[in-house]
Amino acid sequence: MKIFPLGDSAVTIDLGNLISEALNLKILAMSQWILERPVHGLRDVITAYSSLTLLYNPLEVTSKQYSHSTAYEIMRSLLEQAYREAPAKITQAGEPKQIPVCYDESFGPDLQRISEEKQLSRQAIIQLHSERTYRVYMIGFLPGFAYMGETNALLHMPRKSRPLPVMAGSIGITGKQTGIYPLDSPGGWHIIGRTPVKQFDPMAEAPVMLQPGDLVRFYPITSEAFYQGPWKKHRDPCNGAD
Amino acid sequence: MSISVVKAGLLDSIQDMGRYGYGKWGINAGGVMDAFAARVANMLVGNCSGEPLLEIHFPGPQILFEQNALVSICGADFSPMVNDEYIPLWKPVVVRRNTVLHFPKLNRGARCYLAVHGGFCVDQWLGSGGTHLRAGAGGWKGRPLKKGDELSFKENTVYFSGLLKEDRIVRALPWRADIKNTYHHAHEVFVLPGNEWDVLSLPSKSHFLENNFMIHPSSDRMGYHLKGLPLAMDHELELVSSGVEYGTIQLLPDRQLIVLMADHQTTGGYPRVAHVISAHLPKLAQLRPSECIRFIMTDMVTAERLLAEQHRELQVLQRACLDHLNELVC
Structure with missing residues (x-):
């Protein structure tokens, strides 16, 4: 365990720089522990694989203190306390969320190449990807981008050497991870399919579909089903605001 | 309506102090x-x-005032003019209606801010009125301003109209903000060591502290790409993604640095060499592509002290501004 400053307005606790369910559960439990308390000057809590970062306003953190501690020392001791007192894990998520994926070539442009590189049939790759239940370790990179793991070892592969344009809803794999691109974006993951279910809707009450700690299961659908739904439709973000 | 956009600038977006908590x-x-x-x-x-308020980049927009307004423009100097009269930066200015604000020339700085008395009517999204350009939400319809947009003021500012002499289109009020402390030594940026600072090779540490880094033209609101001597780590590091912050300086695989700016991602996986202190983010934000930065290592106590001093200056200014304005309208 290591606690270190991230400049003068953030502090990180790292439990081991690993993709590990046990460490991630502890991180989520610490996040919950901290958010249940009023912490003067706390702006945000960022949970990641094995780390938690507090963003804070140093002026507010020290304004209620009579000691001469720096804001960093105050936030650091909060993290130490959270580490000691938070339980080892949060209550495990319920049933996996089922996410439909169309693995057709037009939606998964990299599937054929992976099939050739890995000497696996397309069907085998779809089977390997959709037979597992994944855990959401963290949300980052883009609004609502869920980092999920772990994929079957047969599907492990390095990132692309350079990012390429990716469509919203695309399902990618890299390393031991799989994820869903919530928005059109450049991306370095290998794209094997696409979901018609909107992952990010700024105007929805909960703009993001998946939360850290959620369980996820993908299931294959045909392109007819992809287009016909009924899925939550993609919406032009400019509509409604006008 | 209160202002309308006659011509859009490079990137004019409504911003505030950030959307925290998500x-x-x-x-x-x-x-x-x-x-x-x-x-x-x-x-x-x-x-x-x-x-x-409105964050403006160069080339700036042309903005028609459809009613009299009390405004101020702070930050970069794009030689703001109302019709054919220059107006000063860092000062409150009363502007007559049916005039056009424009920015003919870039003198210095990278972005300026247009505030109007009372503020603009904007969309709130997740507790903030700032524009989230990626998500397309908040601020002005979730996007930069474009030609034909008409933004309303929250308050009618008619009671400042009496300050305009009949034959004048603008009047600068007789006080201004003192900004010397925040922007002096414009190219010297204080940093704190990052978690991977100690993994930088010894020669790279001296390069980092002794050489200039040039801001690359590809820099934007997400990050400043820096061009300088390539830096190296003592050994390869595999980092899993974790939280990053405005001002985090990462070493990219091409051995060049990037400074994360306001629109940075929430998480990242590159080595964190150092972090720009909060008190120096404003002057960093005013440096333009092809300008140079020199990093100076400091410590946490100094970083927090400089931020507190900056904050105290702002508090004094706020009190003075309110007093002056009250005297004028009472």
């Missing part, structure tokens, strides 16, 4: 790049310092 969803804080200039702009016209 990092768990991957939603970054965003907000103004230069929080000092933005706060001063608001204070000069009697607003709360965090009121959403």
